[in-house]
Amino acid sequence: MLKVSDLECVRGERSLFKDVNFSIEAGEFMQVNGPNGSGKTSLLRMLCGLSMPAHGEIRWCGNAIRSLDEEYHNSITYLGHLNGVKDNLSALENLRISSALAGNEIDENKAYNALQRMGLGGREILPVKILSQGQRRRVTLARLLVCSTVLWILDEPLVALDSAAVMLVQSILEQHLEKGGMIVMTTHQDINVAAVVTKRLQLN
Amino acid sequence: MAINWFKYSSPASFYSLAGKLTPLFSITAFILFVVGLYISFFVAPTDFQQSEAYRIIFIHVPVAWMSMFLYLIMAGWAAIGLAFNTRLSSMIATAIAPTGAMFTFLALWTGALWGKPMWGAWWVWDARLTSELILLFLYIGFMALQAAIDDPRRADKAGAILALVGVVNIPIIYFSVKWWNTLHQGATVSLTQSPKMATTMLTGMLIMSLACWMYSIALVLMRTRTIILERERHTVWVSELQGAA
Amino acid sequence: MFLWVIQRDLLLAMRQRADVLTTLFFFIIVVSLFPLGVGPEINMLRSMAPGVVWVAALLASMLSLERMFSSDYLDGTLEQMLLSPQPLSLLVLGKALAHWLVTGVPLVLIAPILGIQFNLSTDALLILAVSLLLGTPVLSLIGAIGAALTLGLRGGGVLVSLLVLPLYIPVLIFGAGAVEASSAGLVASAHLSLLGAFLLASLVLAPWAAAAALRISIE
Numbered sequence: 001m002l003k004v005s006d007l008e009c010v011r012g013e014r015s016l017f018k019d020v021n022f023s024i025e026a027g028e029f030m031q032v033n034g035p036n037g038s039g040k041t042s043l044l045r046m047l048c049g050l051s052m053p054a055h056g057e058i059r060w061c062g063n064a065i066r067s068l069d070e071e072y073h074n075s076i077t078y079l080g081h082l083n084g085v086k087d088n089l090s091a092l093e094n095l096r097i098s099s100a101l102a103g104n105e106i107d108e109n110k111a112y113n114a115l116q117r118m119g120l121g122g123r124e125i126l127p128v129k130i131l132s133q134g135q136r137r138r139v140t141l142a143r144l145l146v147c148s149t150v151l152w153i154l155d156e157p158l159v160a161l162d163s164a165a166v167m168l169v170q171s172i173l174e175q176h177l178e179k180g181g182m183i184v185m186t187t188h189q190d191i192n193v194a195a196v197v198t199k200r201l202q203l204n
Numbered sequence: 205m206a207i208n209w210f211k212y213s214s215p216a217s218f219y220s221l222a223g224k225l226t227p228l229f230s231i232t233a234f235i236l237f238v239v240g241l242y243i244s245f246f247v248a249p250t251d252f253q254q255s256e257a258y259r260i261i262f263i264h265v266p267v268a269w270m271s272m273f274l275y276l277i278m279a280g281w282a283a284i285g286l287a288f289n290t291r292l293s294s295m296i297a298t299a300i301a302p303t304g305a306m307f308t309f310l311a312l313w314t315g316a317l318w319g320k321p322m323w324g325a326w327w328v329w330d331a332r333l334t335s336e337l338i339l340l341f342l343y344i345g346f347m348a349l350q351a352a353i354d355d356p357r358r359a360d361k362a363g364a365i366l367a368l369v370g371v372v373n374i375p376i377i378y379f380s381v382k383w384w385n386t387l388h389q390g391a392t393v394s395l396t397q398s399p400k401m402a403t404t405m406l407t408g409m410l411i412m413s414l415a416c417w418m419y420s421i422a423l424v425l426m427r428t429r430t431i432i433l434e435r436e437r438h439t440v441w442v443s444e445l446q447g448a449a
Numbered sequence: 450m451f452l453w454v455i456q457r458d459l460l461l462a463m464r465q466r467a468d469v470l471t472t473l474f475f476f477i478i479v480v481s482l483f484p485l486g487v488g489p490e491i492n493m494l495r496s497m498a499p500g501v502v503w504v505a506a507l508l509a510s511m512l513s514l515e516r517m518f519s520s521d522y523l524d525g526t527l528e529q530m531l532l533s534p535q536p537l538s539l540l541v542l543g544k545a546l547a548h549w550l551v552t553g554v555p556l557v558l559i560a561p562i563l564g565i566q567f568n569l570s571t572d573a574l575l576i577l578a579v580s581l582l583l584g585t586p587v588l589s590l591i592g593a594i595g596a597a598l599t600l601g602l603r604g605g606g607v608l609v610s611l612l613v614l615p616l617y618i619p620v621l622i623f624g625a626g627a628v629e630a631s632s633a634g635l636v637a638s639a640h641l642s643l644l645g646a647f648l649l650a651s652l653v654l655a656p657w658a659a660a661a662a663l664r665i666s667i668e
Binding site for chain 1: 450453454457460461464465523524525526528529530531532533534535536667668
Binding site: 338341342344345348349352353358361362365366368369370372373376377379380381383384 | 603623662666
């Protein structure tokens with residue numbers, strides 16, 4: 001489904017990585033490892049089409065993602081290291097708006113349920129700015145519960161989460177894989193996602 | 205005989221080509237300037253209406269032409285760089301901007317020098333002068349934007365978009381200013397010369413324009429060379445160049 | 450989705466009303482400064498009024514441009530918008546429209562009151578409001594290009610003024626020209642039609658250019 005060939009990333013004058021090749025099929029999980037500054041975030045941003053590789057190609061179902069553009073966006077969910085939530089909006093508003101912008105309008109009930117499952121029950125209508133870092137992260141991750149995309153690209157999704165939340169995320173990811181979804185993620189934490197195929201990509 | 209033009213689209217080969225061509229254009233520019241200025245000051249007859257002061261048009265008009273041409277050429281190169289992702293075209297666009305801005309400034313300055321004896325004021329809000337001033341703002345905006353961006357790739361592309369937006373706007377701006385001008389001043393003070401311009405005057409002006417072209421090309425080549433060196437300083441061919449020197 | 454963007458930006462503006470009011474008061478103060486600078490002679494003020502109000506509107510609209518994308522850029526929501534399955538230019542159009550609703554519309558509403566300070570006739574006041582109504586959306590649309598180009602740059606706020614003010618000139622000329630024509634007892638419809646034409650042209654072209662600029666800036 002997702003096929004990456006000869007990818008090279010250049011930042012400024014330095015080549016961060018080159019000759020990166022991999023492919024991901026339905027139900028597969030890939031973890032990208034590497035020290036700080038090895039280009040993990042850059043790689044994930046390239047996979048989304050947010051930045052252009054210096055060299056190489058990324059194909060989705062056989063087509064270059066550049067040519068698919070908005071069509072491709074229908075199939076992916078990207079959660080970056082920034083939460084992408086508005087401080088002045090409530091958790092509920094944030095979830096509904098970010099889902100709608102991703103082309104997936106949800107009603108209030110569905111949003112309530114998702115937030116509840118993320119352990120944010122009772123805090124749905126508080127402005128996000130008074131929530132803790134971990135709780136904000138949960139608001140962001142709640143999107144995974146309501147979205148219907150196939151490929152998830154997650155940049156350090158576990159940052160600031162407590163162990164209970166990490167377990168929760170793990171189960172969400174496993175469910176997604178069981179349904180034939182695909183996941184590419186980076187993390188520095190230990191997480192053991194059960195998948196049919198687990199791939200590891202080491203950048204350095 | 206087919207010349208492979210694409211060979212020169214790589215910065216390395218363009219660098220050496222530009223190095224060879226620069227002296228050629230510089231010398232031509234110098235000769236043309238000397239001849240042009242000689243005609244302007246000693247050969248061309250004194251205008252019976254404007255006396256000697258009119259001679260500034262030998263500089264003013266070619267310089268004003270150049271300022272407009274260069275903006276278009278700059279936008280053209282920038283657009284090519286944006287569309288085909290060719291680094292060299294964007295570098296040329298960046299190299300053109302300061303020369304274009306300088307010509308625009310010169311056009312304004314010589315316009316003011318001419319305006320003082322003709323209109324009795326250094327500055328009048330004539331449609332052409334005002335448009336020229338706005339053109340200067342556009343050049344400055346382009347250079348300021350590129351200077352503010354650290355990543356050269358982003359600077360190239362952002363500059364290209366700004367230059368293209370500018371090109372779309374220039375006719376609208378010129379037309380608006382002209383309208384505004386006629387609305388406010390009745391008949392505009394016209395810069396156009398009497399229809400039967402002396403042949404020597406025309407020759408002088410054409411030679412001066414040609415000199416400005418040669419000068420611009422020489423300068424843009426030099427500046428492009430500098431930009432190439434700066435951006436490619438970590439490549440093998442530049443270090444070889446350094447080793448050879 | 451287009452509506453969601455507008456709704457979201459309006460909601461955010463409601464939660465940060467101070468920002469909206471700052472722009473409006475800036476506009477009022479700048480306009481009120483001119484009589485203090487040039488003296489209270491009523492005929493001169495009347496002839497200056499269209500230009501003064503329009504220049505102040507340009508500055509006020511520009512003042513808030515930087516905010517159009519930068520807060521979304523900083524908290525990561527802009528990245529999400531770029532990954533939306535909708536065309537980015539549509540989204541930019543939504544944001545520019547929201548910017549206009551928040552900064553342009555208050556100016557249109559308050560301008561006639563400021564015009565009274567300058568002793569403009571009722572007809573001229575009406576034309577002033579109409580010219581602003583047609584012209585301020587153009588400012589937001591062109592401004593979106595500038596805001597997108599300078600996204601995340603140091604000194605972005607000053608830089609954006611350098612980029613967009615020259616592009617605002619046609620709007621200024623015909624906006625102020627319409628009011629002047631009307632105070633001189635002439636018909637302002639030619640000016641207003643041209644402003645309308647600018648609005649149409651910028652509605653078509655500006656979102657597209659701003660979207661391209663955003664893609665470049667976020668890369």
